[in-house]
Amino acid sequence: MAGKQFFSSNNLGADLCVTQHRTHIGKLKFKRVRSACDLKKYDQIIYWGDFQNNPMWGGRDFARREIGNSDLNTVEEAFEYWKEFYLELGKQLPESTKIYSFGNCFLGMNQKLEDPGTKKSFEYFLQRTDGIVVRDTGSYQLIKSLFSELSQRVYQGYDVSSLLQTNTRPSKNKEPYFVWSFGRSDISADEAQRLVQNIESKLGIKAINIDWLKPELLFGLRHFFHGAFKKILNTIANSSFVLTDIYHMTLNCYNLRTPVIGIYKESRDTVQFGTLNDEKKKMLFEMVDGADFIFRIHGDEITAAETESICKCAKNILERPDFPARLFQAHKNRTNELENLILELMGFK
Known part of the structure; x- marks a missing residue:
């Protein structure tokens, strides 16, 4: 979708192609070559x-x-x-x-x-x-x-997903909340729930769960700005922050100027996990000057010290609106530089 938007906004004709399986995702059409x-x-x-x-x-x-x-x-x-x-x-x-x-x-x-x-x-x-x-x-x-x-x-x-334009804007919250979604770092459902409840208890803020990885979003609604997905984007845009272990959810949050607290597992920081290894998440946060917004979980259970560090970051986000500002500015700069570089290499700038 980001590619389709990018070429259309720059008046560049482009056919979207795939080499395997699906020839459409939602209403986004592809040519199979x-x-x-x-x-x-x-x-x-x-x-x-x-x-x-x-x-x-x-x-x-x-x-x-x-x-x-x-x-x-x-x-x-x-x-x-x-x-x-x-x-x-x-x-x-x-x-x-x-x-x-x-x-x-x-x-x-x-x-x-x-x-x-x-x-x-x-x-x-x-x-x-x-x-x-x-x-x-x-x-x-x-x-x-x-x-x-x-x-x-x-x-x-930078990641080309940053070029996606959602036209989603936050409104004033009546009651603060945060969004959470796990599914990439082998954090058990019990551990995830315990961490979320600790944050709710310590900071007095409610949590909303979004299943970002459910198949309907991965292969249908997400790619065409379906009404259901727009509601999810609005929920994220109006949240105080997002807690997740999912790479592309993090990028979408940055596009919406919503702070992200990232989680990754030490045991998944290896090549054996292929495209789902956790190294890419660390690098994404580092590229937007956000190394202090991502936390490593060392074992199967999230320790009290790890929970405390995550809660401290969440507290800073809630109490200091300027705290995550540098992430958004870095994300914007990276995105602008990416767009200019692509257009320059293609001879359109």
């Missing part, structure tokens, strides 16, 4: 957001989804297909075709790059692509350290 032949008519190809050009995603998520949904029978075959489409696509297109990667994450790709063939494909991707704007500092540093001589067209950017 399975071959470079489907793309030869375009003069510019853009990989928009998430992990699309990351070999870790290609070998895990993409390859596994491909099995049973195509004529490919093994993960190895599916991974080779992914490499052809997401790293080596330029070989099958005219030399004049511009290729860009905007807002992608490359964390966790190290292990896949140990394979010489995959490394060679990634090196081609770096050389052929006309502009690679990564979404986080870790991805930027990783590419620069591994491919210093081939990374001249790699730029530090």
